[in-house]
Amino acid sequence: MKPADLNEQYARFPEISRDEMQKFVNWIRAQPHMQNLLEEEALHFFHACKNSMEMSKQVLDTNLTVRTHCDDFFTNLDCERPELQRAMRTVSICPLPQTTSDGYRVIIGKLADTNASNFNFVDVMKLYCLIFDLWMYEDGIRPGHIIVIDLKGVTLGHVARIGIFQMKKFLFYLQEAAAIRLIGFHFINIVPFMDKILGLMTPFMKKELTSILYVHSNLEDFFKHVPQSILPKDYGGQEPECIEMRETFHRKLKDSRADMMEFEKRHQVNEKLRPGKAKNASDLFGIQGNFKKLDID
Structure with a gap:
């Protein structure tokens, strides 16, 4: 597990002041409740927040706080754990090796086991x-990231297994804490009950996310956003099939197993050392009991 080269990143984004970035890193190291992130890791937040120092501080603190209190998604990151092994058999999550013409990175998620x-x-x-x-x-x-969800093989049985509170947590993280510039959120191979899926999401989506949410009734429309040539062969593209790309990344996960568990520890806060009032999950996400299960019958 090797971080991207810092000098190369600063060269690609000359608008980022390395002096300002150093001030940001120094601020992180002065926070008693935070771990000492690498400059390479801090850079993601500064870039995602368009070089705003105050916004970078806020988003970083939110990110680390979510990771600490949202044990659903961000703890026990050993890829050899049974639940993660099962997830690795159930879905294909494929970061694409090529970018769009605008330099955007694309990641595709789809079912491998229906x-x-x-x-x-x-x-x-x-x-x-x-x-x-x-x-x-x-x-x-990168200039931006695009998330693609392929719904091929998804049934109402899958939708019934999505907890509304967990959906709220994930969308909170994506909108308030993720260190990326999200350019597009695309659904392809949509299903007749698409309204049920959107019904899970839209109560927790801000207008900034709804404005980049795309539901494609055909792939030709999708290809206007993500060129077919950079996609896996599953979609008529030139890259290996999703199943092959998935296995490649799973091997990388296993090779990086110890590093990712260390990454998990570094991206948390110590609430006992936080200046002022400590935070908890309710401060971030509200009370779980406020939500009813979605009626999908």
Whole structure:
């Protein structure tokens, strides 16, 4: 597990002042409740926040706080754990090797096993976040990222296994704490009950996310956003099939197993040392009991 080259990243984004970045790193190291992140890791936040010092501080603190209190997605990141092994058999999560013409990175998620009884939303999202973290760590900062969800094989049985509170947590993280510039969120191979899936999401989405949410009734429309040529062969592209790309990344996860568990520890806060009032999960996400299970009958 090797971080992207710092000098190369600063060269690609000359608008980022390294002196300002150093001030940001120094601020992190002065926070008693934070771990000492690497400059390469801190750079993701500064870039995602468009070089705003105050916003970078806020988003970083939110990110580390979510990772500390959202044990659903961000703790026990040993890829050899049974629940993650099951998730690795259930879905294919594929970061693409090529970028769009604008330099955007693309990641695709789809079912590998369509048996709904094997689908656990929490474990799948934990695997998704784990892969995304490793991918970004090694890839460095980019002009933007595109998330693609392929719904082929998804049934109402899968939707019934999605907890509304867990969906709220993930969308909170994506909108308030993720260290990326999200350019597009695309659904392809949509299903007749798409309204049920959107019904899970839209109560927790801000207008900034809804404005980049795309639901494609055909792939030709999707290809206007993500060129077919950079996609896996599953979609008529030139890259290896999703199943092959998945196995390649799973091997990388296993090779980086110890590093990712160390990454987990470094990206948490110590609430006992936080200046002022300590935070907890309720401060971030509210009370779980406030949510009813979504009616999908």
